Structure formats: structure tokens, C-alpha cells
Amino acid sequence: MKHASKIYTALVMLFLFAPIAILVVFSFNEAKSLSVFSGFSFHWYRELLRDNETLISVRNTLLLAVSAALISTVMGTAAAVGMNSLRRKYLRAALDSVTNIPMINPDIITGISLMLMFVYVGRMFGMATSLNFGTLLIAHATFCLPYVILQVLPKLQQMDKALPEAAMDLGCTPLQAFLQVEVPEIMPGIITGMIMAFTMSLDDFVISYFTTGNGFQTLPIRIYNMTKKTVTPKMYALATIIFFVILTMLLVTNLRGDEDSRELKRRRRAARAAAKTEKKLKKEGNEK
Amino acid sequence: MKKLIVLVLAALLLLGSLACLAGCGSSKTLTLNVYNWGEYIADGSEDSFDTIKEFEKWYQATYGEKIKVNYDTYASNEDMYAKLSAGAVSYDVIVPSDYMVARMREEGMLLKIDFSNIPNYSYIEDTFKGLYYDPEDAYSVPYTYGVTGVIYNANVVDEADLGGWELLWNDKYAGDILQYNNSRDGFATAQYMLGLSVNSTDKADWDAAYAKLKEQAPLVKSYVMDEIFNMMESGEASIGSYYAGDYFTMIDAQADNVDLQFYYPERCNYFVDAMCIPSCCQNKELAEIFINYMLSEEPAIANAEYIYYASPNSVVYNSETYVDDIGEDVYDILYMDSEHFKENYSEYAFRNMSPEMLDYVNTLWENLKVG
Numbered sequence: 001m002k003h004a005s006k007i008y009t010a011l012v013m014l015f016l017f018a019p020i021a022i023l024v025v026f027s028f029n030e031a032k033s034l035s036v037f038s039g040f041s042f043h044w045y046r047e048l049l050r051d052n053e054t055l056i057s058v059r060n061t062l063l064l065a066v067s068a069a070l071i072s073t074v075m076g077t078a079a080a081v082g083m084n085s086l087r088r089k090y091l092r093a094a095l096d097s098v099t100n101i102p103m104i105n106p107d108i109i110t111g112i113s114l115m116l117m118f119v120y121v122g123r124m125f126g127m128a129t130s131l132n133f134g135t136l137l138i139a140h141a142t143f144c145l146p147y148v149i150l151q152v153l154p155k156l157q158q159m160d161k162a163l164p165e166a167a168m169d170l171g172c173t174p175l176q177a178f179l180q181v182e183v184p185e186i187m188p189g190i191i192t193g194m195i196m197a198f199t200m201s202l203d204d205f206v207i208s209y210f211t212t213g214n215g216f217q218t219l220p221i222r223i224y225n226m227t228k229k230t231v232t233p234k235m236y237a238l239a240t241i242i243f244f245v246i247l248t249m250l251l252v253t254n255l256r257g258d259e260d261s262r263e264l265k266r267r268r269r270a271a272r273a274a275a276k277t278e279k280k281l282k283k284e285g286n287e288k
Numbered sequence: 289m290k291k292l293i294v295l296v297l298a299a300l301l302l303l304g305s306l307a308c309l310a311g312c313g314s315s316k317t318l319t320l321n322v323y324n325w326g327e328y329i330a331d332g333s334e335d336s337f338d339t340i341k342e343f344e345k346w347y348q349a350t351y352g353e354k355i356k357v358n359y360d361t362y363a364s365n366e367d368m369y370a371k372l373s374a375g376a377v378s379y380d381v382i383v384p385s386d387y388m389v390a391r392m393r394e395e396g397m398l399l400k401i402d403f404s405n406i407p408n409y410s411y412i413e414d415t416f417k418g419l420y421y422d423p424e425d426a427y428s429v430p431y432t433y434g435v436t437g438v439i440y441n442a443n444v445v446d447e448a449d450l451g452g453w454e455l456l457w458n459d460k461y462a463g464d465i466l467q468y469n470n471s472r473d474g475f476a477t478a479q480y481m482l483g484l485s486v487n488s489t490d491k492a493d494w495d496a497a498y499a500k501l502k503e504q505a506p507l508v509k510s511y512v513m514d515e516i517f518n519m520m521e522s523g524e525a526s527i528g529s530y531y532a533g534d535y536f537t538m539i540d541a542q543a544d545n546v547d548l549q550f551y552y553p554e555r556c557n558y559f560v561d562a563m564c565i566p567s568c569c570q571n572k573e574l575a576e577i578f579i580n581y582m583l584s585e586e587p588a589i590a591n592a593e594y595i596y597y598a599s600p601n602s603v604v605y606n607s608e609t610y611v612d613d614i615g616e617d618v619y620d621i622l623y624m625d626s627e628h629f630k631e632n633y634s635e636y637a638f639r640n641m642s643p644e645m646l647d648y649v650n651t652l653w654e655n656l657k658v659g
């Protein structure tokens with residue numbers, strides 16, 4: 001039984017990481033082949049650095065992901081705060097469902113409907129072309145929004161409602177109470193929401209495909225369009241780089257997270273100890 | 289107070305999106321928007337010629353004005369058509385395949401080209417002119433052409449079995465054969481073998497081809513498009529049909545125990561991809577200058593070498609450096625029978641079919657795939 005569970009874990013790991021491992025190995029292949037490894041070389045990495053169009057599409061993808069993540073985080077956090085303060089239950093349930101729709105909706109429907117809307121609005125204003133970086137950014141911020149709300153809302157619900165009230169009792173203006181008390185409290189939710197929005201935007205293909213305009217191609221679109229011929233091993237090199245950058249980022253945040261929680265535990269312990277001494281002192285005082 | 293804030297926020301959001309819709313990216317420098325297939329131009333990789341960059345340099349040197357080329361790619365004619373016909377984007381130069389040129393021309397989506405701006409058009413010989421998709425040669429300039437053939441692994445397939453499309457029906461190689469995953473291309477293999485027209489309007493012809501494909505189905509390993517590259521290169525499959533130019537791409541990456549070879553059966557499929565100017569073009573003269581540049585010697589040869597498809601440009605196929613660079617054996621395969629291109633093309637290339645016929649063909653194809 002014990003062995004079975006080990007084998008099971010190993011198999012899951014294999015299926016998760018074997019494709020990435022193959023990709024990494026073949027990005028160092030000297031030849032173009034995906035079947036023979038003819039020698040170790042940085043050939044495809046050099047080729048990648050010389051491929052302007054691909055580098056531009058990487059820059060586009062990053063620019064888009066960062067802007068979409070920032071916009072959707074600000075808007076999503078504001079929306080979550082608003083939704084959390086709603087008193088009427090049915091209204092809140094309705095809003096909850098509405099924000100979930102874009103998440104459940106297939107990408108292709110979101111993409112096509114956004115494109116139609118942009119074209120329609122563009123025609124209304126008599127523009128020759130309606131799609132551009134702006135429409136792409138609107139589309140990305142739109143589909144990232146629910147993920148941010150989904151992360152921030154539970155944090156708000158977990159938060160002690162007395163906290164901002166206490167802050168205001170002690171002289172904070174509502175804005176100060178929000179920025180200095182509520183925001184730090186829900187920060188983990190905001191950060192997770194932002195990271196999710198960033199990754200969703202980074203690997204979106206379908207919606208981008210329908211809403212991007214002239215001269216702004218993202219990386220997923222560029223790779224997809226290579227299929228008339230073949231995808232060149234340059235892309236393995238690029239995927240390898242992206243994978244390791246993300247892996248490093250993940251390790252760093254996780255390690256820092258560990259430190260944070262250790263710090264938190266230390267503080268809690270200190271607080272408990274302080275409470276204990278206080279009780280003890282009180283007791284002693286009473287006895288006296 | 290609260291309501292006022294909400295109002296201001298809403299107004300900001302609306303204005304922001306409108307500004308984005310209208311303004312982003314519209315600058316005043318001279319720009320040319322090119323929409324081409326992915327991996328369909330020499331882009332500087334593997335020490336090739338960087339066509340777009342060189343064009344920008346050449347333009348500035350010749351006309352003294354800075355130009356920015358926005359180069360975008362698409363994966364299929366239908367994708368490109370969908371984007372353009374929705375009026376969502378605007379490009380100055382596009383490169384559709386023959387049947388799509390015909391369709392867009394009929395729908396008024398192409399502009400007539402002013403050939404006085406394209407002196408290099410004289411490099412295109414008569415055999416590539418007056419083809420069905422543009423009988424008056426007013427809307428298109430051919431960029432590449434190609435012919436399908438049979439690719440096989442000589443380590444697996446006996447020499448005695450070679451020669452025709454029959455190889456794809458040989459039950460000796462059951463489970464080793466690849467067929468196109470696309471109705472017209474798939475049907476064509478059976479139609480060429482049976483000597484039927486690929487543009488037949490007689491349903492009985494299509495039924496006959498369908499029966500042949502049905503017969504082949506148990507032998508087929510899988511129905512593929514670009515997956516054929518990896519499957520043939522690795523030896524996973526041994527027989528398949530694709531374009532001659534792509535065969536050379538496969539050889540570059542074949543495994544040690546694989547020996548890919550190629551031959552043309554008696555009847556094969558032909559295609560042409562041509563440069564056109566769509567009606568949404570913003571700067572027609574600039575588009576014509578670009579097309580002219582693409583026909584000039586250095587870029588034309590570099591592109592032909594990069595793409596590995598045959599070029600209809602006489603400056604390319606008469607160039608000794610070109611033949612040296614790609615190798616004589618490659619040249620012989622790519623340009624076999626090229627002087628009779630027009631006759632072959634007129635007889636064997638795909639034409640647009642009526643919607644009803646297309647429906648009928650697609651239904652047959654779906655039945656085949658369902659089994």
C-alpha cells in the first residue's frame with residue numbers, strides 16, 4: 001500500500017514534468033530534430049536572440065500582462081470592497097454570479113463577442129480599423145477581473161469588520177482606515193489576484209487572437225502562426241527561459257512566504273506569552 | 289459625495305476605453321502593415337537575410353524617409369479572411385493562397401495593383417500569369433508555389449512499391465501511413481489516383497473517392513496536418529503526402545535511422561501564394577513599393593531559400609548562387625516540369641466549389657472520420 005502511493009505520486013510527477021523536461025533537453029540540441037539529440041549546444045538560444053520578431057512579441061506579451069494585471073487588480077479590489085459592503089443578500093449573490101460568468105464562459109465566446117463589440121463601436125465612430133493595443137488591453141483586463149475579485153473577496157470576509165471601525169474611532173478618516181488598515185489586511189489576496197491575472201494574461205491565446213490589431217502580436221499568437229511550416233527549436237529555448245524565470249520567482253516568493261509565516265508565528269508566540277504574564281500579574285494583583 | 293465619486297470613476301473608465309479604442313498606436317510616422325503566413329519570410333535567423341529590416345534600411349536610403357513595417361502573421365487563409373472581412377484590422381499587403389485570392393477578388397476585397405510601380409514584375413514569366421484566380425493579372429503577384437508529392441522512409445518502404453498514390457493504400461504498410469486531416473487535400477489523394485477531377489461537380493465522383501478513402505482508413509496511422517513533420521522525422525510513420533518544399537525541411541531534422549525520400553506521382557496538387565493589396569489598404573503606393581522590393585534579386589532569393597518552396601521569380605530560379613545554395617538535387621525536385629506549370633496547374637489545382645458541393649464533401653469527410 002505504501003509503495004502504491006509512492007508510485008502514484010511518481011507517476012503524477014512524471015506526467016506533469018516529463019513534457020517540460022523534454023522541451024528543456026531539446027532546446028540544447030544541436031540539430032533541429034525532436035527525435036535525435038545530436039549534441040549539446042546553445043545554437044537555438046543564439047538564434048532566439050537574433051530573432052527580432054519573436055523578441056518583440058515577448059516584449060508585447062509582458063507589457064500587456066503587466067498592464068492588464070495592474071488595471072484588473074485596482075478595479076477588482078475596488079469591486080470586491082463594494083460587493084463586500086452590500087447589505088442585501090440577494091443583490092450580493094446576483095453580483096457574485098455575474099462576476100463568475102466570464103470565468104465559466106468559453107474563451108472563444110468571450111473573444112468573438114469582444115471583437116464584435118469593438119468592431120461595432122469602431123464603426124459607430126467611423127474608424128477604419130477598430131482593433132489595436134487598446135482593445136487587447138481592455139479584453140485582457142476584462143477577463144482577468146473575476147480572478148482578482150475571487151481572491152480579494154474571501155480576504156475581506158475573513159477580516160474582522162471591527163478593525164476599520166476601530167481605526168475610525170481612533171481618528172482615521174474613512175480613506176485612511178481603508179488604506180492603512182483594510183488594505184494591509186487583505187494584501188495577500190490582492191497579491192495572489194494580481195499574480196493570477198498576470199499569468200492568465202500571459203498565456204491567453206484565444207481571446208488575444210480575436211481582439212489584437214495591427215502590429216501587436218503576442219507570443220502565443222506568434223507560435224500558433226508558425227504551424228504552416230514547423231515551430232522552430234528557438235521556441236523551445238524561449239519556453240525554457242520562461243520556465244526557469246517563473247520557477248525562480250516561485251521559489252523566491254515561497255521562501256519569503258516561509259519567512260513571513262515564521263515571523264508571524266514568532267509574534268503570536270510572543271503575544272501569547274505576554275498575555276500569559278499579564279494574566280499572571282493580574283492574578284497576583286488580585287491575590288494581593 | 290459617494291455618488292459623485294462613482295460618477296467620476298465611471299466617466300474615467302468610459303473615456304479611458306474610448307481613448308484606447310481610438311488613439312493607441314496611431315502615430316504619424318510612415319508605416320506599412322504586412323500580413324503574411326508565419327515563418328514565410330527570411331527573418332535573419334540562421335544567418336539569413338533579414339528582409340523586413342533590410343527593406344526599412346533600403347527605403348530610407350532610397351526615399352530619404354523613415355519607415356516602420358508592422359509585420360504580423362496568420363496561420364491559415366480562413367483566419368486572415370475572418371479578420372479582414374470583419375473590418376477589424378487594416379493591412380497594406382497580404383499573401384493569400386490562390387483560391388482565397390479568387391474569393392476575395394470576387395467579394396471586392398482586393399485593390400487593382402498599379403504595375404507601373406512594380407517594374408520587377410517583368411521577372412515573372414508567362415507560365416505563372418493568367419491563372420484562374422486572377423485571369424487578367426490585375427490583383428496579384430505570385431510569391432511562392434508548390435507541388436504535393438509522396439514522402440517515404442526508404443529504410444522501411446520497398447523500392448518496388450513506389451510510383452503512385454497507391455503507396456498510401458498498400459496494406460503491407462498498415463499503421464505506417466499518414467493521410468491529410470483536411471477534406472480537400474485528403475480527397476485529392478484518392479481523386480488523383482483514380483484520375484478524377486478534384487473540382488468535379490458530379491457527386492458520383494466524390495462518392496467513388498470516398499469509397500477509396502474508406503478502404504484506406506484501416507491502414508491509416510492518423511490524419512495529420514503539420515504534425516506530419518515530427519512523425520516523419522522521427523520514423524514514427526513511414527509514408528505520407530505533403531509539399532515538396534516541406535520534405536526538405538523534414539530531411540534537415542530526420543533521425544539517424546530514418547532515410548526520407550520523395551517522388552511525384554503522375555498527378556499532383558499545385559498551389560500558388562500571391563501578394564495582394566486588400567481594400568482596407570492605407571497607403572497603396574507604399575504597398576506596391578514593398579511588393580516590388582520583394583521581387584528584387586536579394587530578398588527574393590533569400591526568401592526562396594528560407595521558405596524552401598519554389599519561386600515563380602525568374603531572377604531566383606535562373607540564379608546560379610541560388611541553385612548552388614539549395615543544391616542541384618533539391619532544385620531538380622522543386623522545379624520539376626516547371627515550364628509546364630500553367631497546364632498542370634489549370635488541370636490539377638483546387639478551385640472554389642459551390643456551397644452545396646462543399647457541404648456534400650464535408651459531410652462525406654465527416655462520415656469517413658467518424659468511421
